Amino acid sequence: MKxxxxxxxxxxxxxxxxxxxxxxxxxxxxxxxxxxxxLSNVGLPYVSLTSNGxxxxxxxxxxxxxxxxxxxxxxxxxxxxxxxxxxxxxWKTLFLRxxxxxxxxxxxxxxxxxxxxxxxxxxxxxxxxSKALLDLQKGPLEKS
Amino acid sequence: MKxxxxxxxxxxxxxxxxxxxxxxxxxxxxxxxxxxxxLSNVGLPYVSLTSNGxxxxxxxxxxxxxxxxxxxxxxxxxxxxxxxxxxxxxWKTLFLRxxxxxxxxxxxxxxxxxxxxxxxxxxxxxxxxSKALLDLQKGPLEKS
Amino acid sequence: MKxxxxxxxxxxxxxxxxxxxxxxxxxxxxxxxxxxxxLSNVGLPYVSLTSNGxxxxxxxxxxxxxxxxxxxxxxxxxxxxxxxxxxxxxWKTLFLRxxxxxxxxxxxxxxxxxxxxxxxxxxxxxxxxSKALLDLQKGPLEKS
Amino acid sequence: MKxxxxxxxxxxxxxxxxxxxxxxxxxxxxxxxxxxxxLSNVGLPYVSLTSNGxxxxxxxxxxxxxxxxxxxxxxxxxxxxxxxxxxxxxWKTLFLRxxxxxxxxxxxxxxxxxxxxxxxxxxxxxxxxSKALLDLQKGPLEKS
Numbered sequence: 029m030k031x032x033x034x035x036x037x038x039x040x041x042x043x044x045x046x047x048x049x050x051x052x053x054x055x056x057x058x059x060x061x062x063x064x065x066x067l068s069n070v071g072l073p074y075v076s077l078t079s080n081g082x083x084x085x086x087x088x089x090x091x092x093x094x095x096x097x098x099x100x101x102x103x104x105x106x107x108x109x110x111x112x113x114x115x116x117x118x119w120k121t122l123f124l125r126x127x128x129x130x131x132x133x134x135x136x137x138x139x140x141x142x143x144x145x146x147x148x149x150x151x152x153x154x155x156x157x158s159k160a161l162l163d164l165q166k167g168p169l170e171k172s
Numbered sequence: 173m174k175x176x177x178x179x180x181x182x183x184x185x186x187x188x189x190x191x192x193x194x195x196x197x198x199x200x201x202x203x204x205x206x207x208x209x210x211l212s213n214v215g216l217p218y219v220s221l222t223s224n225g226x227x228x229x230x231x232x233x234x235x236x237x238x239x240x241x242x243x244x245x246x247x248x249x250x251x252x253x254x255x256x257x258x259x260x261x262x263w264k265t266l267f268l269r270x271x272x273x274x275x276x277x278x279x280x281x282x283x284x285x286x287x288x289x290x291x292x293x294x295x296x297x298x299x300x301x302s303k304a305l306l307d308l309q310k311g312p313l314e315k316s
Numbered sequence: 317m318k319x320x321x322x323x324x325x326x327x328x329x330x331x332x333x334x335x336x337x338x339x340x341x342x343x344x345x346x347x348x349x350x351x352x353x354x355l356s357n358v359g360l361p362y363v364s365l366t367s368n369g370x371x372x373x374x375x376x377x378x379x380x381x382x383x384x385x386x387x388x389x390x391x392x393x394x395x396x397x398x399x400x401x402x403x404x405x406x407w408k409t410l411f412l413r414x415x416x417x418x419x420x421x422x423x424x425x426x427x428x429x430x431x432x433x434x435x436x437x438x439x440x441x442x443x444x445x446s447k448a449l450l451d452l453q454k455g456p457l458e459k460s
Numbered sequence: 461m462k463x464x465x466x467x468x469x470x471x472x473x474x475x476x477x478x479x480x481x482x483x484x485x486x487x488x489x490x491x492x493x494x495x496x497x498x499l500s501n502v503g504l505p506y507v508s509l510t511s512n513g514x515x516x517x518x519x520x521x522x523x524x525x526x527x528x529x530x531x532x533x534x535x536x537x538x539x540x541x542x543x544x545x546x547x548x549x550x551w552k553t554l555f556l557r558x559x560x561x562x563x564x565x566x567x568x569x570x571x572x573x574x575x576x577x578x579x580x581x582x583x584x585x586x587x588x589x590s591k592a593l594l595d596l597q598k599g600p601l602e603k604s
Binding site for chain 3: 474476477478479480485530531564595
């Protein structure tokens with residue numbers, strides 16, 4: 029697992045709870061932002077999927093919270109788009125503060141097509157998405 | 173202005189900022205919940221509007237924050253649906269803690285119809301909405 | 317596992333994403349509301365813990381999303397407070413719509429004491445919390 | 461009013477409502493991020509205020525929503541820190557999409573000191589804050 033996608037976030041007042049600790053639900057927002065940014069970076073804005081009637085919903089989510097992150101701190105998310113596992117597209121993300129692992133998340137997505145007769149799981153991906161997923165698995169070229 | 177619509181809310185960890193104070197954006201969520209509940213109470217679930225291609229977007233919002241509300245406290249929102257002001261549907265809401273006024277909000281909505289040729293402001297309301305708005309202006313019957 | 321704690325929620329506009337589907341992060345908010353309400357019901361408002369320097373942070377969270385929940389729908393959360401697993405306090409929650417299982421969550425909490433010399437995990441719980449946890453495991457008396 | 465502070469945001473799924481429109485509460489989050497980033501840019505991280513027992517709560521907020529912003533669009537916030545108005549620190553923010561004005565916000569902050577005997581409004585600002593506010597009013601040097 030090399031070449032993660034990186035997202036840099038500052039922990040703002042609205043991200044914390046009463047104790048000044050980053051609220052455990054805030055991690056989900058950051059995870060989604062990281063995925064959308066990564067997709068966009070390989071030339072596939074998420075909105076180009078949705079405007080073609082496709083969605084990539086989360087079907088499973090697991091987060092392990094190891095250390096508290098506080099108001100005013102800076103986080104780096106390192107996200108890895110892993111090879112498909114059957115119909116599932118797994119992402120693994122590390123939350124780091126000054127190089128220390130604060131939390132770790134595993135998110136599984138699927139691809140669905142929404143049509144007139146309801147929605148269905150797509151087993152075969154459109155060519156541009158397949159290419160984007162391969163590029164995502166390689167990670168950004170310029171970063172190590 | 174009698175007979176407000178009431179919404180009772182507990183201030184949870186996720187509603188507060190690092191100082192244990194209810195975050196100023198949380199009030200917007202509570203305001204929307206109050207409006208949707210009030211509409212539903214007079215027989216007009218918001219989803220019945222949207223499934224007919226209508227929306228009631230907020231076009232203006234003003235909140236005056238007077239006193240800090242803290243984690244674990246209980247709030248009552250008293251919402252008043254005021255008579256239309258031209259195309260605008262104004263709502264006034266008081267945020268009270270133990271009878272004390274903590275904040276006050278004024279929100280203006282309009283009614284729009286989303287169609288094939290874009291969306292347009294509706295000057296004339298459907299009959300069921302007109303009736304609901306009149307009922308809302310009267311407030312809940314059983315409360316004083 | 318009998319006698320769950322129940323929380324009834326309406327899916328509001330702010331809970332959904334662009335597709336009118338309840339956003340996968342919204343489930344976390346509902347889960348926290350369910351736990352705080354349940355604790356409060358057995359006589360232990362969460363704020364009574366925090367004002368004594370204690371917190372119950374989430375250390376692990378896992379959600380399986382089975383079916384999409386839509387704007388305007390009604391959800392029931394059935395939450396079960398399970399017996400402690402070592403230092404962990406596990407909760408299991410079912411999200412139901414019209415009796416159908418839409419999602420399932422497992423959340424592990426721990427109890428910590430925040431003091432001058434930092435914070436530490438508590439292996440032994442204060443008497444009122446131990447009693448509350450036992451009561452929570454039994455579930456509300458009046459419901460089946 | 462020259463030299464605004466700029467914040468660039470992508471409208472993500474979690475920012476929108478059921479209609480794919482950016483939810484009216486999301487603007488508040490973006491406004492706070494813009495202010496915190498601007499303060500940080502002139503050398504005053506917000507956390508350096510809070511760690512000295514100070515807070516800058518919002519006491520008044522007004523937003524005019526002119527045009528709907530959609531999922532996948534890009535916004536620029538142009539924020540202007542205006543000269544103090546008595547005890548109030550007014551900020552004006554324009555939300556622009558492709559140069560077009562979508563919304564406009566006015567936010568008033570005050571400075572408070574939280575101490576053992578409660579909190580009080582500060583009429584005189586610490587030197588580093590006064591300097592930061594002056595720098596903020598000038599806007600970033602390198603932008604026009």
